[in-house]
Structures are given as structure tokens and as C-alpha cells.
Amino acid sequence: MRRTELKKENKGPVMGPAEETGVSSLFTRKHGFSFALNTFFPWFMFVIALALTAWIVHLALQEQIHPVVFTRKWALWGLLILLPLAYYNIKKDHHRNPAFNYSRLGLLTSIRPGLKTWFRFLPVTLKLMALGLLIFSLAGPALVNVYEETDEKGVDIIIALDVSLSMEANDLEPNRLMAAKEVVADFIKRRPNDRIGLVVFGVYAYPYCPLTLDHNAVTRLLGRVNLRVIDDGRATAIGEALGTSLNMLRRSKSKSRMVILLTDGDNNAGEMSPKEAAQHGAAMGVKIHTVLMGDPSGGGGKGPFRLFRMRSPVNPALLEHISSKTGGTSYLATDKQALRDRFQKLIDKMEKNKYISRFRTNRGIQTGFILAAFLILMGAALLENTWLRRFP
Template identity: 60%
Template sequence: MKRRDTLRQRTGQGPVIGPAEEVGVSSLYDRRTGFKFAMDYLFPWLLFILVMVLIAWGVHLYIRELPKKVVLQHPIALWFLIALPFLAFYAFRRAKARNPNFKYSRLALLTSIKPGIRSYFKTLPPTLRLAAMGMLIFVFARPTFINVYEESSEKGIDIVIALDVSLSMEARDLSPNRLVAAKEVTAKFIKSRPNDRIGLVVFGKYAYPYCPLTLDHRAVDRLLMRIKLRSIDDGQKTAIGEALGTALVQLERSKSKSKVIILLTDGDNNSGEMQPMEAAKYAAALGVKIHTILMGNPNDKSGGLGFFFARAPVNPKLLEQIASTTQGTAYQAIDKAALEQRFNKILDKMKKTKFSHKYRTKQGIQGRFLLFAIILLFLELLLSITWLRRLP
């Protein structure tokens, strides 16, 4: 045995190892220096940075070429991108730890084997997986199209609807109560006036501009449905004068040929610094017509409040004075059908103005980037089972 080993050493064939030994490939890599070290430890990070920069640059170019502005609905989600380098560090260490072991009987032959170019790209699959995770984070940020402002010009009038939300509007002489009946009829009225700019004012003890003049009737309808009794104060008082003044603030800058306030209330003013007749005179000076609709029937004994059905007061005379001062009309709605009829009669004969309205719409485009993330995952899987396949 010794003689044979000596002969092999002289001929350069190296010693013979009796039983097969497990030789770790990583132990052979430790003999590398310089360029080899850089390829082992620096190249994975350079590859990671290159892939991430290319993908980010591609996303930027794609968004820049889109004809519409893109915004992120949840930009805070991008903070999760900070975790990607830490995940990359873990993935690269795991990839290095998985260097395969072989049973080989000749150390001299094994040390002469040089790793191919594919060994330097062993971290490409986890890099692509991390890139897909980054794209999913971008999807969670909800990139959204902001459509270019679209202008629509229609002939219509400016209408501000002042709606009473005081406690007296809970009276049940209109089914199911005055406020609900007023909201339902107002919603139908808004749908029937597609070319008119409509605003909302709600009032109880105080008055608030609830919605500015707009052609976006869907937004007006959504806001209208949210109105509830005592939604702005305790509802114990009614400030009709303040409501008219607030509505006039919206209309005083209007250039429309016809400006209208529709006042829906039970007609009893008992709060506010501005008196209803004072507001009516100011409206007349601005050329604003006030049409009043008295909610409820003063002769209906069912129009009560609370367990003992205390009477909710109405004041038709006040509403008639307000309407006549502004050349408007005073109506009384004793039931829902009468209320709808009064609404339809109010505005049909008024002069109309051509409006220019700008608005924007949103359209989510996260599905496109989700598809890109799926493509990256598919590419990672494809490389893992083909060109960069790892032996166990």
C-alpha cells in the first residue's frame, strides 16, 4: 500500500483515499482571494441593487408615459420597502449555506474544478422574489389614475337647498317624518335637474354650508343621505334667517342668470342673529328668488313629537312673506305627493345659464403592477428549475 502511494506521488497522481470523504465545496471556495472574494460576497449585492434600480426605473418610465396623472392612495405602505435589504441579507446567507456537498475520492481533481458563470448568479432567484415583494408593496400603496379634468358645459340654474334638521322636523304628519320625506323628495328633485348646479345648507340652532354649488349630483346625493336630525346641534331651535344668509353666501358670487334658494322647514324661526325678513331683503337685492316649502300640515293632529304627541309648531305666514319679498312662491306640502309636485313647479320657467364645470375621476391601476409582480415570481421559478437549478 505504501509503495503504491509513493509511486502515485512521484507520478503526480496524488494519494489514494481509502473510504470516500465528504468534501464541502465551500471549503474549496475559501482558497480564493481578490476577484473570487468579490464575486462571492459583493456580486450578490450588486446584482440586487441593479435589479431593484432597473425595476424602479422601468416603473417610473411607465408612469411618466401614461396620459394621466398617477397618485398613491396609501403612500405610507412604501415604508415597508425598507425591509427588503434585510430580507436580502437573510436570503443571501441562506443561499450560501446551501452549498451542496459531494462525496469525491480525489481532492486534486476536485480542486482543479472552477465554478462556472452560473454559480455567480445563484442569488438571482431570491433577488427576483424580493423584487416581486417590492412590487406587491407598491400595489398596496394603490397607484391610481387621476383623470384629466373634463369640462362639461350645460344650461342650467344655481340652486341652494336649505334643509331644516331641527327637532320639529321629526313630526310624523309626513310619513315617516318630515325630515325623511324631505330628503327623499329632494333626492328625486336632484336627479331631475341634471344641468343645474346644486348646493346644500343644513340648519337647526345654527346654519352650515353642507355642500357647495356643484354639478356632481352624486356627491350631493351622498351628502344628503347622511343628514340626520340633530346632526349639527341639539335641534331645540330653528334659525331660518341664518340658513338664508348662509345660502346667500354661496350665491352672491354666482354669475348665473337665475339663482334660487329652496327653503324646506316647518316655518318657525326662533334662533339666530339674522332675521328671516332681513335675509329675504338682501336676497331680493341680489336677484335671488326664495321659494319656501312648508313641511307639515298645521291641521293634522298626528304631527306630534314624543310620547305625548306634543304639537310641532308651523308658521306659514312667515314663509309667505319671505317668498313674496323675493318674488318667489310659498308652497305647503301636506303629504309626500304634494311635496314632489311643488318641487317640479318651481324652476321650469326660469332662465338658464351655460355652466363650465371641471371635475376629476379616479381609476385604480394596481392590477397592472400586480401582474408585473406575478411575472417576476414566474421568472424566478423558471430560472430555479432550468438555468440556475440547484442540486441537493
């Protein structure tokens, strides 16, 4: 019996009911304030971490002079997961089974929490901060760069191009339409600061390209123009072409607006007469320059070896009336070089007007937040394996 009692005594100290309740009950009875602080301090750290994360984001964005947009706004909902994660880690720590290197728990009643105890949630808090930054970067923050150039000057120009069948005559090489397209394309290149639009007309008139500074787009659309791009081209609606051109200029705020009409015939289609269109142009303050293409006496040949002579009615007096009514100029171009010269004269006479060109681009800035999250995770791992290392 004696040996049995000794063996039982060697198993370790016998803990009373008070000792079996553990450290939490001891702190509850003897250190009520410390226990309360131990309970709410992790939440305080979490709030501080959220504020610090918001401060980091604010500083990063405050340095930028441009507004910030998010390309994936739905990802910001992921920030809501931080609160339940914080709650889970705090509750998990409170229910953690403690382990001590003391034979009697009663010895711990006089021990107060140390500095490491208060900061034991720091690694978890840093991880939550890193997660918040990663979620923020996933939302795709981007700077909106708006570039303004106020030193540009230009004119709003509508080019009305005749695409009736008579434009197939080849007194202008290779034919009137191709020569006109080539000269107009060169004209567009020489006017980099002008907004240029395009109207094509035959039996009807159509706005083929709106006013734009994107001259590459205008040139591409001009290259697609052919004799039957809108209709069969058996008539020429000059009045409709001018009316359509003026309508495209109606909302223009430019002080200098003009229409350049290229045709080889007379008005023989459409509901609006050229003289009526000229009156509207004069009322709007829009200058209309006219260019009569080809030989007014009879035109050039058509088909192989120019066997078929093109004959179309022309009315130079009408074009001169349109130009003079609106303050423009009327030109005659009987060959390709003359056509180039007429356009060069137009360029020399054009007025200038100031423009503000705005270009908007988005530049992603999520890399900095990803790097910050990585550094914070490294700091959390370092603390967990050094100063705030826990046993077991």
C-alpha cells in the same frame, strides 16, 4: 517492510506543501489577474442584478400614466437585506472546499477559469432579484387613478327647510314636513350635476349637510330630518336660516349660487333679520327663492281626524321682499301638487355652470411583480440543475 511501503504508496500521490494550499494559492501566484477578477466579479454581477431589477420596475411603472403609491411603505426596508445576503453567499463560495477528479493538483496550474466559473453566482443573483421583486410587491404598489369629467354642468344650491312645530299641519299630505321632504328628495334626483347642501331651522339654524355631489348622502340625511331634530321647534328663525345658508355658499366658486327657502311661517326668532340676510345675499350675488307652504289663512289640522287646527303667523310679503331683493322668485304652495309644480318651475329657471368632477381610486399592481419573481426563480432552479450544476 516492503509490503508496508507498497501499501503506503497505493494510498495515492503524496502532495507537497505547494499542492496542499489548493487552487486559490495556485491562482494567486500564477494567475493574479484572474484571481482578482474571480473575487470582484460576483459583486459586479450583484450590482448588475440590482440595476436590472430597478430597470424592470422602472419599465413596469413607466408604462403607467398615473402616479404610483405604496400602501405598505415599511416593507421597502426589507430591500436592505439583499446586501448582507449577497455578501454571505460570496464569502461562502470563497471558503468552499473544492473537490477535483485529478490525482495531482499541480496539473491545475495551467487551467484557466471557464465560462461556467464566471457565471457560478448567476443562480444566487437571480434568487436575490426575485427576493427584491417580492419585497417590492409586499410594499403594495398601486396606481392612483384620477378620473376627471369636465362636461358636467351644475349649480350650488342650499335648501333651507323649516322644521318648526307648525310644519306638522296636514293640509299637505301626510303633513307639511313630510310633503316637503318628498318633493325635495325628488328635486335632488333631478339635479345630478348640482352640488346640494341642506340647512334645517326652527328656533335655531344648523348646517345639516355641506355642499356635495354625493346626492345619496344628502338624501339619507334628509330622510332623518324630523320636527325636533335640532330644537323644540317653537319658533321660526328665517333670518338665521338664510345667514347660515349664505355662509355655506361663501367659499363656493360657482358662478350660479342659490338658496331655496321652504317655510310656513314668519320670522320670530334669531339675531339676524331676514331683510339683513337678503342684503348679504344680494351683495354675494346669491339668488334666494322662497316657497311658502300651506294655507296662509289658517293652516291645516293636527292630530287624529285633524281635530286641532294649526294656526301660525305668516308673512308672504316678507318672503316676496327676500326673493325680489336677490333676484329670486317667491312661490306659494297650498297643496302637494302645487309644491311639485313650484319646484319644477325652479328647475326650469336654473342656470348651468361647468364643473370638473374628480374621482380617485387605487388599483394594486403587485401581481405582475410576483409573477416576474416566480419566473426568475424558475430560471435560477433550471440553471442550478443543468448548465451550472455543481459537484459535489
